Amino acid sequence: MKSISVMSSLAFLLLAGTGCSSRGDAVGSTERVSTGGSSASRLVGTSFEKDGPTAAWAAALAMKATPPGVSAAVQFPVYRLGVPQDPVLRMAQRSAALGISPSKSSSYGSALTRSDGDFDLVIDSKNEMEVWVNRARHHSGTVADVGTLKSEGEYLSLASQYVAQKIDSPAGLTLHPYKFWKYYHELWAAPGVREEQRAYEVVVIFNSYIGEVPVVGSGGKVAVYMGLGGDVVSHTSYLRGPRSQVGTASLASLLSTQEAEARAITQLSARGMDPTRFTVTRREFGYWVTGRMGAQKYLAPHYVFAFTPTREGESGVGEHVLAVSDPALVKLLSEDDQIEAEQAALMLKGAPAPSMK
Amino acid sequence: MLRKSRAASILTLLLVLTCSGAAWAIDYIAEGENNYGACASPCNQNSFNAYNVATVTGFTGSMAYWGYGGVLYTESQLGGADLVEDTLPGGEDRMFGDAHTILALATHGGIVQENGNGPYRHYVIMCMTGGADDCRPNTYASSTVAMRLGERCGQFATPYRGWTRWVTLVTCHSIETNPWQQWEMTTTDGLEYIMGFQGLFYNSPSTDDQLSSWANGAFGLTWPFAASWFNAVDDYFWNNVGGVAVPGSDGADAMIRYANQTYLYGTRPVCGSTNYFAVAYHQG
Numbered sequence: 001m002k003s004i005s006v007m008s009s010l011a012f013l014l015l016a017g018t019g020c021s022s023r024g025d026a027v028g029s030t031e032r033v034s035t036g037g038s039s040a041s042r043l044v045g046t047s048f049e050k051d052g053p054t055a056a057w058a059a060a061l062a063m064k065a066t067p068p069g070v071s072a073a074v075q076f077p078v079y080r081l082g083v084p085q086d087p088v089l090r091m092a093q094r095s096a097a098l099g100i101s102p103s104k105s106s107s108y109g110s111a112l113t114r115s116d117g118d119f120d121l122v123i124d125s126k127n128e129m130e131v132w133v134n135r136a137r138h139h140s141g142t143v144a145d146v147g148t149l150k151s152e153g154e155y156l157s158l159a160s161q162y163v164a165q166k167i168d169s170p171a172g173l174t175l176h177p178y179k180f181w182k183y184y185h186e187l188w189a190a191p192g193v194r195e196e197q198r199a200y201e202v203v204v205i206f207n208s209y210i211g212e213v214p215v216v217g218s219g220g221k222v223a224v225y226m227g228l229g230g231d232v233v234s235h236t237s238y239l240r241g242p243r244s245q246v247g248t249a250s251l252a253s254l255l256s257t258q259e260a261e262a263r264a265i266t267q268l269s270a271r272g273m274d275p276t277r278f279t280v281t282r283r284e285f286g287y288w289v290t291g292r293m294g295a296q297k298y299l300a301p302h303y304v305f306a307f308t309p310t311r312e313g314e315s316g317v318g319e320h321v322l323a324v325s326d327p328a329l330v331k332l333l334s335e336d337d338q339i340e341a342e343q344a345a346l347m348l349k350g351a352p353a354p355s356m357k
Numbered sequence: 358m359l360r361k362s363r364a365a366s367i368l369t370l371l372l373v374l375t376c377s378g379a380a381w382a383i384d385y386i387a388e389g390e391n392n393y394g395a396c397a398s399p400c401n402q403n404s405f406n407a408y409n410v411a412t413v414t415g416f417t418g419s420m421a422y423w424g425y426g427g428v429l430y431t432e433s434q435l436g437g438a439d440l441v442e443d444t445l446p447g448g449e450d451r452m453f454g455d456a457h458t459i460l461a462l463a464t465h466g467g468i469v470q471e472n473g474n475g476p477y478r479h480y481v482i483m484c485m486t487g488g489a490d491d492c493r494p495n496t497y498a499s500s501t502v503a504m505r506l507g508e509r510c511g512q513f514a515t516p517y518r519g520w521t522r523w524v525t526l527v528t529c530h531s532i533e534t535n536p537w538q539q540w541e542m543t544t545t546d547g548l549e550y551i552m553g554f555q556g557l558f559y560n561s562p563s564t565d566d567q568l569s570s571w572a573n574g575a576f577g578l579t580w581p582f583a584a585s586w587f588n589a590v591d592d593y594f595w596n597n598v599g600g601v602a603v604p605g606s607d608g609a610d611a612m613i614r615y616a617n618q619t620y621l622y623g624t625r626p627v628c629g630s631t632n633y634f635a636v637a638y639h640q641g
Contacts (some may be wrong), residue, residue: 108422113578120578131588139584139637140616179593181641185615187608188537188634192476195608203639205593218563218594236588271407272392291563291592292570306559306595313467313482314404315529318561318595340562347411347565350418350429 041169041208041239043160045176048152049207053176053214054284058303061285061323062257070212076249078329079210079242079299082170087112087125095121098132098166126295129219129238130168137233138225139183139201147228149199152180159204159224162232167222170241175222176214178207201233202226208239210287216304217320219289238292242299247329249301254323257283260303264319268307273317275307282306288320293343296336300324383620385420385427385459387568388435388483389413393465395433396484400492403482408560409463412527416461416568423576427457435464436485440494442505443517447490455506455519461568466528468539471497476538481528496543507547510628519547522624523582525568526553532600536634544604546628550618552586555598555638564592575620582618583637591639600638604631611635 056067066072084090091112095102104115110126118136123129156177163175183201188194208220215221218238225234255263261283265275288302301323308316322333389410390396393403410431417429430439430453441448443455454460465482480495491502505513507521531553533539540551552571567589574585583601590599603618604625605611614622615635 108573108577111573115578120580122578133580133584133588135578135580135584138580139587140581179641181639183587183637183639185612186536186634186636187611188535188636189608189632190537190541192535192537192541194535200637203591207593216594218561218592221593223591223593234584234588236591272405273407274404277404291566293563293566304594308557309404311404313480313529314465315406316557316559317407318559318564320561344411344562344565347415347418347569350414350421 041171041173041175041241043163043175043206046156048156048177048180049214050179051282051284054216054286054304055282057213057285058257058283061254061303064251064254064256066251072251074212074251076213076251076254076301076324077211077242077245078247078249078301078324078333079172080244080246081240081297081299082243084126084128084240087123090125090128091121091123094123094130094168097168100132124292127219127238127240127292129236129292131234131236133234134232137227137231149182149202149228150230155180155202155204155226155230158226158230158232159206162224162235163206163222166232167235167237167239169222169237169239172210172241173208173220173239174210175206175208177204178221179205181205199228201228208289210242210299213301214286215289216284216286216302217289218291219294220287238289240289240299246298246332247324247326249324249326249329253325254301255303255321255325257285257303260321260323261305263321264303264305264307267319267321268317271317273307277311277314278307278309278317280305281308285323288322290340295339295343297339298333298336300329300333383425383458385417385425385461386430386439386453386457387413387417387427387461388430388439388454389463390432390435390465390482390484392432393482393484396492397486400482400484400486403465406465406560408562408565409527411565412463412568413461415566416525416572419569419572420576423572425576427459428453433484435483436490437483437492437494437502438485438490439483440481440504440506441491441502442513444513444515445501445503447501450504450506450519451517454504455508455521457520458522460506460521460524461527462524463527463568466526466531468530468533469495471499477533477535478542479531479533479539481526496539498542504543505546506543507549508545509547509624511546514546514628521548523550524548524552525571525586526551527558527568528553529558530554530556532602532636532638536600536602536636540602540604540634541631545631547625549604549614549625550582551602552582553600553602554590555600558597559595561595564595564597567592579619579621581616582620583615587637587639598638598640600636603635605633605635606630608633608635 187196438449439453443451570589
């Protein structure tokens with residue numbers, strides 16, 4: 001795991017009171033709970049964790065144990081997610097927070113958009129996913145942005161400040177530095193010679209935790225895109241906090257990693273794929289939050305497995321498996337399986353994507 | 358073997374030209390393959406994929422929402438000949454893969470050295486087989502199943518020119534580490550913008566909306582293609598690496614086109630002048 005330094009004053013930024021708590025009047029806010037001991041998300045950590053913690057959980061649970069530093073008495077609450085805020089109200093609030101004037105608004109599907117000059121704000125009304133873009137700068141810096149790449153720690157500091165000031169984070173989540181990507185451009189000429197390679201943009205990605213357990217899946221993330229100088233050119237935020245607890249799973253009651261992997265293989269077969277043509281190359285555990293199309297209702301512990309093909313030229317596949325075994329909870333959480341299946345069916349019918357990123 | 362109707366393709370194109378107002382000049386062909394097992398040998402040796410068809414159907418839904426029409430082919434309707442240059446024996450790209458502004462493809466793909474020790478080229482897996490209908494059309498310099506897209510001049514523009522300007526390739530290795538070798542032959546006389554992936558691509562229920570999301574950004578918000586592509590395919594969990602490759606007459610031309618290309622941007626003015634590629638991707 002790569003370790004970086006960051007100013008200690010930024011290591012524990014509290015978002016409460018920074019203007020990010022405008023959701024206080026949101027629908028369902030009185031039902032929100034805080035597992036993090038704060039009225040809003042906290043940002044903690046000084047190094048990019050990547051997949052380390054989620055993989056450590058999966059490795060430990062193979063022995064029905066907890067990772068180092070986590071109590072063996074840990075419990076795994078299952079939550080109902082917060083109800084998305086009224087989309088019109090939310091757009092108004094977020095536009096104000098981000099300095100977007102209501103010059104041009106539109107909507108389609110569940111996405112609302114507002115544009116102001118070079119700036120676009122997109123909010124998905126069904127899950128509050130938010131994308132803000134400076135279209136004149138985002139992935140356009142290859143031409144205009146000649147600068148020096150800063151250190152990972154400097155970008156993390158800048159992104160942390162931005163999250164504290166600009167991102168609306170629900171209570172009950174803790175944000176941890178997750179990944180750091182650098183975007184490059186290259187120029188190639190005949191007969192296949194690379195004449196130039198230059199970084200032009202970076203992104204700092206934060207992952208959310210519920211208590212001591214990280215999120216797995218494409219959601220539960222905040223990504224802050226910056227030019228080389230550290231100016232923010234775009235952000236993507238997909239954070240949904242727990243609203244109320246609907247059950248608890250004990251460590252002993254969870255499926256083991258091996259049991260979950262066997263189920264993942266069964267799922268893979270059920271989708272029509274031959275498991276013998278893949279090897280499992282990632283095993284991770286955490287609270288599952290699906291991607292931008294997601295309209296899931298619950299937060300529950302899951303395993304995630306990456307199946308890597310053994311033949312060249314074929315694609316990898318990801319599978320997630322519910323870790324909870326209590327029949328009553330399994331039945332309740334099957335609502336999310338139904339939602340996912342309905343969305344997949346809509347995509348197959350050629351329905352417009354319900355979200356816009 | 359079910360084969361798509363040329364008449365249906367032409368009818369759809371006419372409807373697009375007639376009905377979609379300002380968007381009349383842009384249309385697409387979308388092709389996705391899940392069930393390789395139902396294809397003829399050797400295409401049937403490839404592993405089933407649960408997400409490619411949804412990827413392209415979602416794309417067609419978004420394009421329809423924004424007022425653009427096109428044609429959709431899936432499963433056994435995909436033929437290698439769809440992408441094979443029509444001047445080659447059996448090639449039919451003038452009716453399919455090279456007959457529309459956008460080629461959106463979701464299937465398996467890879468890199469291979471031409472003749473075993475030559476430059477690294479790209480190939481995609483289609484469904485049918487036999488002659489030019491081979492299931493692995495490629496970007497070789499010399500091949501019976503070579504892809505040449507969007508040619509508006511040069512030897513492949515006669516008797517039928519190509520119309521493809523932009524391609525989105527949800528395949529593994531579509532933008533690899535030597536894009537010049539991969540795409541020089543295919544882009545020489547017209548193709549303007551290639552969006553794809555570096556390395557292995559992981560599918561999951563949260564990745565099959567990527568083409569539709571690209572369409573939403575590119576045509577709904579008029580975002581530049583690159584920004585829209587990376588916003589659509591940046592998946593922070595699965596670590597898929599999106600890539601873009603853009604040919605140009607010189608380095609500056611390629612870079613400007615990379616950064617500024619929107620669906621409103623004009624066509625490349627010069628034929629036969631792919632002297633540079635601008636490429637973008639992320640590391641980390």
